[in-house]
Amino acid sequence: MMNDILVLDNIKRDFRRGDDMIRVLKGISFHIGAGEFVTIMGSSGSGKTTLLNTLGCLDKPTEGTYLLDGTNVGLLSRDELARLRNRKIGFVFQAYNLLPRTSALDNVALPLFYNPAISASERKERAAAALEAVGLRERMQHTPNELSGGQQQRVAIARALVNEPVMILADEATGNLDTRTSYEIMALMQELNTVQGKTIVFVTHEPDIAAFSSRTIVLRDGLIVKDNDNPDIHPARQMLEELPLMDDY
Amino acid sequence: MKIFNHIQLAYQAMMRNRMRGILTMLGIVIGVAAVIVIGAAGEGAKYSIKATLASMGTNLIMVTPLSNDPGGTRLQSEELQTLTLKDIKAIEERSLYVSAISPSSQSEGQAIHGALNWPTTIEGVNEKFLPIRNWSLKSGTMFTEKDVKTYAKVCVLGQTVVNHLFSKGIDPIGKIIRFGKLPLQVIGVLNIKGQSAFGQDQDDVILSPYTTVQKRVTASVYFGGIYASAKSEALSDAATKEIVDLLRLTHRLRAEESNDFEVLTQVEMLRTLNTVTGLLTILLMGIAGISLLIGGIGIMNIMYVTVKERTREIGLRMSIGARGRDILSQFLIEAVLISVSGGITGIILGQLNALIVEKLMHWPVAALTYPMLISFSFCTLIGIFFGYYPALKASRLDPIEALRYE
Numbered sequence: 038m039m040n041d042i043l044v045l046d047n048i049k050r051d052f053r054r055g056d057d058m059i060r061v062l063k064g065i066s067f068h069i070g071a072g073e074f075v076t077i078m079g080s081s082g083s084g085k086t087t088l089l090n091t092l093g094c095l096d097k098p099t100e101g102t103y104l105l106d107g108t109n110v111g112l113l114s115r116d117e118l119a120r121l122r123n124r125k126i127g128f129v130f131q132a133y134n135l136l137p138r139t140s141a142l143d144n145v146a147l148p149l150f151y152n153p154a155i156s157a158s159e160r161k162e163r164a165a166a167a168l169e170a171v172g173l174r175e176r177m178q179h180t181p182n183e184l185s186g187g188q189q190q191r192v193a194i195a196r197a198l199v200n201e202p203v204m205i206l207a208d209e210a211t212g213n214l215d216t217r218t219s220y221e222i223m224a225l226m227q228e229l230n231t232v233q234g235k236t237i238v239f240v241t242h243e244p245d246i247a248a249f250s251s252r253t254i255v256l257r258d259g260l261i262v263k264d265n266d267n268p269d270i271h272p273a274r275q276m277l278e279e280l281p282l283m284d285d286y
Numbered sequence: 287m288k289i290f291n292h293i294q295l296a297y298q299a300m301m302r303n304r305m306r307g308i309l310t311m312l313g314i315v316i317g318v319a320a321v322i323v324i325g326a327a328g329e330g331a332k333y334s335i336k337a338t339l340a341s342m343g344t345n346l347i348m349v350t351p352l353s354n355d356p357g358g359t360r361l362q363s364e365e366l367q368t369l370t371l372k373d374i375k376a377i378e379e380r381s382l383y384v385s386a387i388s389p390s391s392q393s394e395g396q397a398i399h400g401a402l403n404w405p406t407t408i409e410g411v412n413e414k415f416l417p418i419r420n421w422s423l424k425s426g427t428m429f430t431e432k433d434v435k436t437y438a439k440v441c442v443l444g445q446t447v448v449n450h451l452f453s454k455g456i457d458p459i460g461k462i463i464r465f466g467k468l469p470l471q472v473i474g475v476l477n478i479k480g481q482s483a484f485g486q487d488q489d490d491v492i493l494s495p496y497t498t499v500q501k502r503v504t505a506s507v508y509f510g511g512i513y514a515s516a517k518s519e520a521l522s523d524a525a526t527k528e529i530v531d532l533l534r535l536t537h538r539l540r541a542e543e544s545n546d547f548e549v550l551t552q553v554e555m556l557r558t559l560n561t562v563t564g565l566l567t568i569l570l571m572g573i574a575g576i577s578l579l580i581g582g583i584g585i586m587n588i589m590y591v592t593v594k595e596r597t598r599e600i601g602l603r604m605s606i607g608a609r610g611r612d613i614l615s616q617f618l619i620e621a622v623l624i625s626v627s628g629g630i631t632g633i634i635l636g637q638l639n640a641l642i643v644e645k646l647m648h649w650p651v652a653a654l655t656y657p658m659l660i661s662f663s664f665c666t667l668i669g670i671f672f673g674y675y676p677a678l679k680a681s682r683l684d685p686i687e688a689l690r691y692e
Binding site: 095123128132138148 | 609612
């Protein structure tokens with residue numbers, strides 16, 4: 038790849054539990070280039086979550102180097118990691134993690150509060166633009182409990198986009214949604230990837246979600262067992278239209 | 287990160303849980319209001335005492351007889367035979383700091399006019415007595431030096447005596463009353479002075495020349511007391527010392543003998559009373575302060591619950607770029623916002639209550655800035671002190687664990 042956003046070289050992560058040393062990641066290496074849409078799959082216990090935490094700069098590897106957009110994450114302090122997360126990564130969680138009783142606009146603006154370079158008016162503008170990008174222009178003043186699950190996840194995606202990160206990191210982002218809404222979210226992700234060229238890393242255990250991405254990395258017992266480009270990317274928008282309309286019974 | 291951003295974040299978080307914020311504030315509101323009301327009432331009490339004492343004359347010096355002989359029959363102080371006209375003359379002639387002096391001979395007895403009578407006190411004084419006590423006449427005149435010299439049977443009445451001896455609408459001036467068997471012509475009526483600082487009715491008095499009282503009522507050449515007036519309030523202490531020295535001289539007391547009289551100044555009484563009310567106020571303020579402390583502990587309690595409850599939110603904030611110190615500031619500012627808005631509400635409430643006390647109880651209430659300032663800064667300190675530990679706990683959370691917290 039000519040422009041690598043992520044470079045992982047022999048990443049290892051050990052946890053000490055009592056006298057035992059639990060080795061969760063046993064040497065993981067891969068590169069992700071700008072504009073890729075990668076799904077990371079694996080059953081529970083495969084080290085998926087630990088890898089996600091490492092990629093998200095929430096955790097540091099015990100061994101190996103991890104470069105995020107050219108920065109060596111392993112050398113940073115806690116505060117520098119926080120700053121890196123703020124500028125380079127957009128998180129999307131399974132449980133949305135929106136602030137309750139807070140408008141969609143304020144929720145989306147939240148990451149910008151932690152960037153002193155951004156003024157209050159710019160914050161508002163950018164949050165509104167991000168909400169518009171996910172198709173929620175009409176819902177800016179709604180609080181999370183006034184929004185459906187799919188809409189809440191779209192607010193969360195807008196929040197991940199608002200700081201213009203180099204990578205969107207999604208953790209089971211469709212895990213709480215039904216098939217139709219999942220497809221809607223994946224369609225949005227695909228659009229962000231193809232139209233806006235966003236790099237997306239999507240952690241999931243659902244194989245049909247992986248079919249929407251351009252590349253799939255499969256983990257098992259802390260090692261990569263498969264790393265394929267996807268020759269047959271399913272267009273989510275089209276599949277959504279082909280879904281049978283829901284029958285009320 | 288800018289402080290204003292922190293304040294905005296903390297405000298947003300607070301507005302998300304209004305009811306809890308208000309309930310937490312309540313402890314602080316009550317504490318601060320209590321401090322303000324008690325402080326204001328205490329200060330009001332001081333003012334009222336000062337005003338009452340000032341109405342008695344701020345330069346007033348009182349001399350009462352005292353026994354310096356522990357043996358023999360012990361007598362009431364007015365019956366002690368130590369103060370005589372010689373003492374008055376000595377002070378009048380030789381004092382530098384005393385502007386006026388009057389003896390006082392008191393006696394209890396029944397005043398009678400027509401069919402009405404009233405038990406009261408007759409006070410024998412000289413013509414300078416009124417300015418010394420800062421008293422004034424409502425009508426008529428005070429007796430003169432000549433009246434004193436000639437043992438004139440004249441008197442000046444206090445309003446209470448007038449009320450009990452004369453039916454409404456009758457002018458007492460010129461009428462003749464009797465005090466016991468002694469007939470006295472009323473030549474003046476005193477203005478109302480109300481109760482003294484000790485609860486005595488100062489209007490329940492008949493003033494007559496001391497010569498008349500000594501000859502016709504007490505049948506004694508000794509005085510029950512001496513009233514003197516210092517040239518100014520500042521000279522009150524000097525005048526006191528002078529009087530003590532002069533009296534010791536006229537009484538021929540040897541250096542090792544103790545005084546056979548006691549000198550009390552208004553300033554001294556003011557000091558004593560201020561000490562008492564000051565102590566009382568401090569005590570009550572202390573109790574109010576404890577309620578403020580309990581309010582602060584309430585804040586700490588709520589902040590703990592809040593941190594626990596919002597663990598996922600803290601995890602989220604950290605994952606989108608909040609540093610530990612950002613989380614610390616947010617929770618600290620939340621605690622301070624709660625305590626300070628509680629403090630402001632408490633100050634307003636306290637002032638309103640102080641005004642109500644003033645209106646309902648006619649208790650002069652002094653609106654003071656220092657209890658306000660003190661309780662306000664105390665509130666901020668409480669917010670910081672009791673908010674710090676929970677906020678520190680929040681800032682040290684591991685974002686990975688916080689995000690997965692159920």
